[in-house]
Amino acid sequence: MAQAMKIAIVDDEQDMRQSISQWLALSGYDTETFSSAEDALRVLGPEYPGIVISDIKMPGMDGMQFLKKLMGNDSALPVIMITGHGDVPMAVEAMRVGAFDFLEKPFNPDRMSDLAKRATGARRLVMDSRALRRELSDxxxxxxxxxxxxxxxxxxxxxxxxxxxxxxxxxxxxxxxxxxxxxxxxxxxxxxxxxxxxxxxxxxxxxxxxxxxxxxxxxxxxxxxxxxxxxxxxxxxxxxxxxxxxxxxxxxxxxxxxxxxxxxxxxxxxxxxxxxxxxxxxxxxxxxxxxxxxxxxxxxxPLRTRGEDILTLFTRLSEQFAEEYGCEAPQVSAQEAAQLLQAPWPGNVRQLINIAERAVLQSRRGSGTIASLLMSDHEDMQPVMTTEGKPLKEYVEAFERMLIDNTMRRHRGSIASVMDELCLPRRTLNEKMAKYGLQRSDYI
The missing domain is CATH 3.40.50.300 (P-loop containing nucleotide triphosphate hydrolases)
Known part of the structure; x- marks a missing residue:
């Protein structure tokens, strides 16, 4: 999920700070205020998840010095400068140094909201790009x-x-x-x-x-x-x-x-x-x-050779899509688990991703089954599955592991809740978790 963007408001005048903060808060932004550039710099590091709106004329460190400090820490941080009437040359200089844009007093609140929207959008792209680069180097x-x-x-x-x-x-x-x-x-x-x-x-x-x-x-x-x-x-x-x-x-x-x-x-x-x-x-x-x-x-x-990985992947993917679409992940029946395991998967993981997303959307509408999605992808697939090619025991164990894994995730590692839902005594649950390599600490 995208990280919520903040707006840091820096101005030595309390009334101005409060009015800007209130207006932006009404527009749905998370704001924080600072009475001086020095106070703000203690918080505004290179990875600050948001933007800055700052007055230019302030006692102590003025807005231009503050802007240069911010650009030195993170040149991609959007900073909107507030200037007094007639300070256009100063605003132009701020833009040259790296300011995102400027507002001239008395400013139009709607223009401020528009600038905040564009600046936070630009900042989100930068933060997402950095997160992706970190992930791809980790x-x-x-x-x-x-x-x-x-x-x-x-x-x-x-x-x-x-x-x-x-x-x-x-x-x-x-x-x-x-x-x-x-x-x-x-x-x-x-x-x-x-x-x-x-x-x-x-x-x-x-x-x-x-x-x-x-x-x-x-x-x-x-x-x-x-x-x-x-x-x-x-x-x-x-x-x-x-x-x-x-x-x-x-x-x-x-x-x-x-x-x-x-x-x-x-x-x-x-x-x-x-x-x-x-x-x-x-x-x-x-x-x-x-x-x-x-x-x-x-x-x-190929995915078809990976056994119960198919169920593990389907569970993770459907949980991710369910969170994205704001609904519950679909529950997989024993027959559907067997069908997932036996499907030919010519499109491999990419195809499984597609099936998981469609299953979540189907579940949200309260219609359709995972089996119907598999049938639409594989027209030669029979609606009643057999265990040809694999012992029944493998399908049973794969489904059992998926069921315990899903229940543990849903109850965030609460052994008592899992025992109650699955009607299992503590010793049996412990034995099955050990057998399938499931550890309670992974779900807490």
């Missing part, structure tokens, strides 16, 4: 996004940690929707290049000439960026849909790789989507380039 956060405890997922996580520490180029392949780009981010984040540049280019998104220019240059000043090879220098360059490279582009990329030597100055992670099409990346690339890129290789497991 290996532990990214590893937590790789949800699942199935054997294939445990091996994948081990491979990411091992290969992340290595320095060779990496090839990631697997079916569409398995999370290859997320794994590329994780490889970068857990390795020695974590603090360096991470540049991602989709080879399928450009015509050959434009792709050549984006990867190798030359880039013109008006393009506003370096060629990807230069931009990623010392860090990681991710090439999605590597199989889309023409023979000419493959030869040029191989030449760049050979020039770098060993260890490579820039690590290249190539992502291929060819596996499900009956061809492999090895078929699409010249052999010398393929073997340079596939020095290290990760093949992502």
């Amino acid at each position: 290996g532990s956060q990214l590893m937590n996004k790789l949800i699942g405890a199935s054997p294939v997922m445990m091996r994948l996580k081990e491979d990411i940690l091992d290969l992340g520490q290595a320095d060779g180029h990496v090839l990631i392949d697997g079916e569409t929707g398995t999370g290859k780009t997320l794994v590329a981010h994780a490889l970068h984040a857990v390795g020695s290049r974590a603090g360096k540049k991470f540049v991602l280019v989709s080879c399928n998104a450009f015509e050959e000439e434009a792709l050549s220019k984006r990867l190798f240059g030359p880039m013109l000043p008006e393009d506003g960026q370096l060629p990807a090879i230069e931009e990623a220098r010392g860090g990681t360059l991710v090439l999605e849909d590597i199989e889309a490279l023409t023979d000419t582009m493959q030869a040029r990329l191989l030449s760049v790789i050979n020039e770098q030597g060993t260890p490579a100055e820039t690590r290249i992670i190539a992502i291929s989507n060819l596996q499900e099409a009956g061809r492999t990346c090895e078929d699409a690339l010249r052999s010398d380039l393929f073997y340079r890129l596939a020095a290290l290789r990760i093949t992502l497991p």
Whole structure:
């Protein structure tokens, strides 16, 4: 959920502070007031979740000095300056220093509200972007996004940690929707290049000439960026849909790789989507380039091979969508759990995300079932499921684990409440939680 934006009001006149605060509060903003720039600076750090409205003329540190301090701490912090009548030159200077905009006394409250709306919107974009960058550079956060405890997922996580520490180029392949780009981010984040540049280019998104220019240059000043090879220098360059490279582009990329030597100055992670099409990346690339890129290789497991991870993922996703839409997450019946486990999932995790969102929307309307969504996605699926291909015991245990997990989450780890809802004695619940690797501390 988006963080609520604050508005810091800085003015030495109490009446002015209060009137601005009251007006903005009526518009739905969370305000805080300061009688001096010095007091405000004790609170307004580089990650302040909001904007600043400040008078220019104040005793002690004036508004211009205050603005320069704020810009030194965080040049992306929107600051709206309040000027007296006839102080337009000072307002222009404030804009040059970095102010978001200015208000001239006596100001129109509606204009102030409009400026506050635009400034808080700009600040939210900056804060969201910073949060995303932190998340994508935090290996532990990214590893937590790789949800699942199935054997294939445990091996994948081990491979990411091992290969992340290595320095060779990496090839990631697997079916569409398995999370290859997320794994590329994780490889970068857990390795020695974590603090360096991470540049991602989709080879399928450009015509050959434009792709050549984006990867190798030359880039013109008006393009506003370096060629990807230069931009990623010392860090990681991710090439999605590597199989889309023409023979000419493959030869040029191989030449760049050979020039770098060993260890490579820039690590290249190539992502291929060819596996499900009956061809492999090895078929699409010249052999010398393929073997340079596939020095290290990760093949992502399809969702249908991940067993009860499917139910864990569905639960987490439906909870997230339920929170977003302000409703309860749908309850999964035993038959629906079996259907989720047996579905072919050609779209893998991406398809599961879609099903989870539609299930929440359906539940909010009070109509439809998870089974009906699966049937609409898989027309060849039978409405009554069998356990062909897997022992019944596996489906029962997967459903039982999901049921206990969901109930523990709903009751925030209250053992008594879970025992009561599931009609289980304490010892039986403890044994089942131990069996499924569920710990009460994870739900409190």
